[in-house]
Amino acid sequence: MFRPPSRAAAAAGLxxxxxxxxxxxxxxxxxxxGDASVAPVSGKIxxxxxxxxxxxxxxxxxxxxxxxxxxxxxxxxxxxxxxxDANKTISEVQSAVAQKTNGVIIVVPDPAVGPQVVQxxxxxxxxxxxxxxxxxxxxxxxxxxxxxDLVSRIGFSGLQMxxxxxxxxxxxxxxxGWNPAETRVISAWKQDVxxxxxxxxxxxxxxxxxxxxxxNIDVATxxxxxxxxxxxxxxxxxxxxxxxxxxWGCNDENVQGGVTALQNAGVSADHVVGVGLGAxxxxxDWSGGKPTGMKAALFxxxxxxxxxxxxxxxxxxxxxxxxxxxxxxxxxxxxxxTWQSAGVTCS
Numbered sequence: 461m462f463r464p465p466s467r468a469a470a471a472a473g474l475x476x477x478x479x480x481x482x483x484x485x486x487x488x489x490x491x492x493x494g495d496a497s498v499a500p501v502s503g504k505i506x507x508x509x510x511x512x513x514x515x516x517x518x519x520x521x522x523x524x525x526x527x528x529x530x531x532x533x534x535x536x537x538x539x540x541x542x543x544x545d546a547n548k549t550i551s552e553v554q555s556a557v558a559q560k561t562n563g564v565i566i567v568v569p570d571p572a573v574g575p576q577v578v579q580x581x582x583x584x585x586x587x588x589x590x591x592x593x594x595x596x597x598x599x600x601x602x603x604x605x606x607x608x609d610l611v612s613r614i615g616f617s618g619l620q621m622x623x624x625x626x627x628x629x630x631x632x633x634x635x636x637g638w639n640p641a642e643t644r645v646i647s648a649w650k651q652d653v654x655x656x657x658x659x660x661x662x663x664x665x666x667x668x669x670x671x672x673x674x675x676n677i678d679v680a681t682x683x684x685x686x687x688x689x690x691x692x693x694x695x696x697x698x699x700x701x702x703x704x705x706x707x708w709g710c711n712d713e714n715v716q717g718g719v720t721a722l723q724n725a726g727v728s729a730d731h732v733v734g735v736g737l738g739a740x741x742x743x744x745d746w747s748g749g750k751p752t753g754m755k756a757a758l759f760x761x762x763x764x765x766x767x768x769x770x771x772x773x774x775x776x777x778x779x780x781x782x783x784x785x786x787x788x789x790x791x792x793x794x795x796x797x798t799w800q801s802a803g804v805t806c807s
Contacts, residue, residue: 498587501562501777506536507770508556510549512569512593514541517740518711518762519567521805522591525763526565529770537770544682546570553580563587563773565614571654572600578611587776589783591615591769594654602654612783614769616760618655621791622662624758625708625735628793629663630670632733632755638704640673646692646718647676648709650683656710659737663708674706681717683710685741688717696725705753707734712741712757719745719753729753739794743806746796756795759804764789 509526511519523539530537538561542548546569556564557580564586566577574595581588592615596605633643647664649656664676679695681688688709696705705727707718715736722732732753736742742757768787775781794802 497582497585498563498776499585500780504534504536505563505774505777506559506561507538507563507565507773507777508552508559508561509537509539509766509769510542510552510556510564510566511539512542512544512549512567514539514543516713517805518738518760520762521740522567522762522766525761525766526770527766528763529767533770533774535770535774542567542569544569546573549573550576550580553577557581557584557586561586562777563589565589565591565769565773566595567592568595571595571602571652574602574611575599587773589614589769589773589776591765592655601652603657607785610785612772613786614772615655615765615786615788616791617786617788618658619662620788621737621758621760622659622664622708623666624662624791624793625659625737626663626666626668627670628756628758629706629708629733629735630667632735633667633671633674633706636704636730636733640671642703643674643706644699644702644704645674645676645706645708646679646695648679648681648688648692648707648714648718650710651678651680653683653710656683659710660708663735667706681709681714683713685713685717685720688714689721690717692718693721693725696721696727704731705733707732707753708737710737712736712738715754715757716741716745722753727753739799739802739804740806742794743799743804746799747806752796756793757799759792759794759799759802761789761803 578597590611590613594602595611596602596609598609647660679691681691707715715734719734729751734754736757739757739759742754745752745754
């Protein structure tokens, strides 16, 4: 049975991933992201980590990884839960600046606040790094932003993650032996979040390459289980003739909400293929030992991202090392038989 690597080995692998991402891929060149004027810190370093949805299991893990790395490096770290409040995002950035923080790491609830966040940090000569979600210095939509205006990001490759989800969904579809004409795919995500769009795009492309001819239905959600459940329930009601359903989305929340909606609509688990992204909610279905439409999930470990974000910020502030354009942490596909050995923590 697969046994996860030790923390030391995982950390070494993560740093290797960072090196490969910045050295071997086109478009991964280092950028200053407006931080050229940030002076190195000679004394104690202070970092503020602002997170959306800070009570979500993934972000709880991210905060834990950030705190552990900060303790290791001797950094003063403050973690703030922004919830889904865009207004709080701005006020907390301003508060961090007023409290003389040296660097801000941020996961924004809404990318539209990007330009104001960037300008506030630049005016105060505070280093700015994003984790997970992208923001743009010159506009509200990172997808429409030039590469030079994208703020450096630590996280995961959305296209690569989505590709793994779509590939596994295709494998599960073939295993079930379904007829494409009797099947629909639901792609559920918050459609103004760039990384979510990348994940869904990757899933669609990988699935279509493996299983052509299955109709897709895009469902706009707020990336929460209840929000996804409500929207997907309406979609299922509007398509009464569909026999089989494939579900994926930006995160576990979308897929769990969809699985629940289908269950409530009387669709049995053997007619549902849900592939989550995160695994922190998917594992709850598996721990019960009952049949579930949640067939697999891509495990993304927030602890790795939080630790890498703090290390990257520390290197910038202490040694004036330029931020990478992007740095990616590794992922693992898990299911009911493998999630425990992979180290997934259920929320």
